[in-house]
Amino acid sequence: MLFIIKRLHLQNQIVCYYFLNQLIIPQKKRIMNKAELINAIAAESGLSKVDAKKALDAVVKSVSDALVAGDKVSLVGFGTFSVAARSARSGINPATKQAIKIEAKKVAKFKAGADLAAAIN
Numbered sequence: 455m456l457f458i459i460k461r462l463h464l465q466n467q468i469v470c471y472y473f474l475n476q477l478i479i480p481q482k483k484r485i486m487n488k489a490e491l492i493n494a495i496a497a498e499s500g501l502s503k504v505d506a507k508k509a510l511d512a513v514v515k516s517v518s519d520a521l522v523a524g525d526k527v528s529l530v531g532f533g534t535f536s537v538a539a540r541s542a543r544s545g546i547n548p549a550t551k552q553a554i555k556i557e558a559k560k561v562a563k564f565k566a567g568a569d570l571a572a573a574i575n
Contacts, residue, residue: 521562531569538563 486494488510496506517535520527527535542558566574 529567531567533567533570534565536563536565537561 492503492506492510495501495510496503499506499509501509517527521535521537524537526537537560539560540558543556545554545556546552547554
């Protein structure tokens, strides 16, 4: 059983804990940007970076166009991209605490496939 002895807020707003007199600093989660993804595609496939960028742009455009048309995009083992409809609902403005009406809208949705889910876990 772990006991939290002390909780610190560092200047950059990272919350740290002391567990049994040992400082535990959480690792920042790394986010891969588009340039890093292009480099990874080029390294994995043997394509040049220019060709990898063209391939990535083509995939993103194709998936976007399919979703705009209302279609699903299923990549077996990776996951499925789809469009979901959210109905109108009421909410509360956190700044003013007044009731507001939230309009109905469509949102992009991704459901991880079995292979991806297994690889993550």
